[in-house]
Amino acid sequence: MRHDPPRGPRKPGGTGESPWRSAPRRDERRDDARPPRPAGEEPHSRDAVPHRGHAHPHSRSERREQRHRHGDGPYRDAGRDGERAPRPERAGHRARDEVRARFEDGDDEGYDAPSPQRARRDAEVRLYGLNAIRAVYARRPQAIRKLYLDAPRIPQLQPLLAWCVANRVGYRVVEQEDLDRLAASSHHEGVVADVLREEPVSLSEWLRDLPAGPQLALWLDGVGNPHNLGAILRSAAHFGVSAVLLPKEASLALSGAAARVAEGGAEAVPMVRMGRSDNALAQLRGAGFALAATVVKGGDDLFRAPLPERLVYVLGAEGEGMDRELAAACDQRLSIPGSGQVESLNVAAATAVLLAAWRARR
Template structure:
């Protein structure tokens, strides 16, 4: 029998057994080799993993599928109520005891599945033994974010056309490391957090809020009224970031991978910065460039 705990489940949903000696575990006997995880939209003991994976986007658009230990641990630490379903390998049971107990206490469905099924659920081999369906956190408005921002130094990232989920994840990881206050998304940007981005971010996605901008001219005016200067990051023709005087309140504006930044947005910025190099390649990847820029801004504050 596949080990599971689904709220209101059928007769094959086992009761949580007493923990084994020396291990505080809510699980009982071993899982059978070919478990059949439930559909994402409506958990059922007989639903197949490929049905769940085929669903892709949950019927409830507010849900997203996360995978990877650090990504899921970060959600559990900050907003556990967002977790809706959990799938894991049996080998992960000892490491996930607090999460499993929380699921049992709050009637959140969880199930032990086989490696092949977990790979299908995550649509990735890099699941690290655990997959979760969680509620998305809606972006804040720029006004709301600025009102809640404390006085003093602050840095934000304006992503103009960045779309690769792995680049987004790496940007979020660097942003969390250097204490970035927010990621700013243009009004029409389709960019959103994905499972792949969250895994690459290694927990950073929960540490840096998304802020949805309104009209570009209004956003620029609001940011400047709050004491921010905007720095366009350019490949050539900008000031050397290692020599430039960086303000305490700064928004780095980063362009798309390939096309670069919108020319009008570059003109509207207060600063134009570049990262000098050997010239053997044209420029750094946008996520690598972000790490360099944030490290330099952070160093200027010391």
């Protein structure tokens, strides 16, 4: 038979001594009921805790309050409306992380320090097209950094693949959809490559190394369409143009689309960066070149006008045409005669006609 011990009264004022007596609530605990304070520790002050009761200095509520006071918690003190605002320190961390992420992603716009990823991207250009990649391999294979190709292209690119293996250049056989994504075009012809960009030489360097005799060059004043640039480079390579001259402020550069349309011509014709237009005109004339502005109307008939042995054709933009001051500074103004049923030729088509006319006189 079980014998239960006698139970004492449970009221706070009772006289029972039973061990089952209810424990006092937090606000009824006496100071001497708290755990002993470690030696050397300052007495706990009630003023240090803004909430009620004698919470233990190491309790959860006090630790949370201390973090809020000392700035280690995720929130600042609540405002009048009771909403908790994010701590400035955390906002600063987020801003720092955003800056770091932008540098890691290569987006250095608005920052002084350049991103290594951005610099590497600017130093490389993604080319595609069978003849474009073959031309790079034939002239400067060391510029190839990565190669992607479709399986049917393996027999045609065996020499290039063997060179990649010998020189530890990575290549990968991928699906057609992957090549579409890499090239951002479906006209990649089954091969894509990351290639080191060849920077334009200066006008002084080009003139210094230019051999004597007949020379023909193209001055592109505002041409910006990559397909037109590619077609111009293809015609320039076909007719033996010595260089394509780019104004100082021009942002025109070789792209994958231009290289594919050029069909290897981008590797055959050097691109030259000029300085100020007046200085460039003086340097070219000092090297024996005459400059011919190509205009839609009002110029001399291309097929009847004399064309010097050293000539620079100056070509204007696709829509706006040539700068008037530059056209006035040239030695000749030439027009391509036609039926008049259309206003003019596309700049790439006009370039082919101009180059053929000069070549026929030689």
